[in-house]
Amino acid sequence: MKGRRLKYLVAGGIVVAALVGMIYSGVKESVVYFYTPSELTQKKDSVEGKSLRVGGMVVDGSLKWDPQALLLTFQLTDGQGVVIVRHKGTAPDLFKEGAGAVVEGTWTRDGYFRSSNIMAKHSEEYKPPVHPETLESKKELFKSILKEGKP
Template structure:
């Protein structure tokens, strides 16, 4: 093998390794999820498999037990609903009528056992009312107090 051939083979291996790492990173970062309708259509085929389900939290379905940290609610895509059980504190943006993606497994009885909740937030910006200032907590978050020497 000539020196030029060795360099080309080595360079090709490095490019292939980098492409693989980039592709793996993109797949890990992407949040793919099924809708409740897709989940119901798959039936037992997804039983006990780790997956994500996304939809809107059904108003009136949210039940929180602070002593046991048990949270139950239903997700809908407008056609089907999925009952979700979660143990742990929900995210701050999580509420009824809002979008959410849950990660976990389907368990016996058709319920979804969640290990993580990702609350979806609105992409709509709401400015303060005319002549008004931003809420106090937002102002404190954005404007850090200056330390005196």
């Protein structure tokens, strides 16, 4: 009985610690999960050097990729403010101009946001392509690749 009791006390302690940790960090972190570009431009001096997140839409035509330096540069906007973001490395597939994104990193003295992580944010809408690929069309494609009936 003693061993069983101890086992449950240890396990219970872990669960309670995990809960307290998640609630604490949850309240601290997820209440303001990311700042908008206009919020950041307002308070940039006070957050300089602190790690934080910025979320917005990628401005059309702002996305530039430098393959030599592996540097991705783009702008994020919420319709009012604009933040210039520089990111070393690649981005997720769904990260594109006109789409939503949340970046993690720090605001630098040089007037841009240094991103260490890019996350693509998508909408709650789901729709098929304009010309939906049906099972029939997949079979047709398969046939055309195999060139059935042709030598």
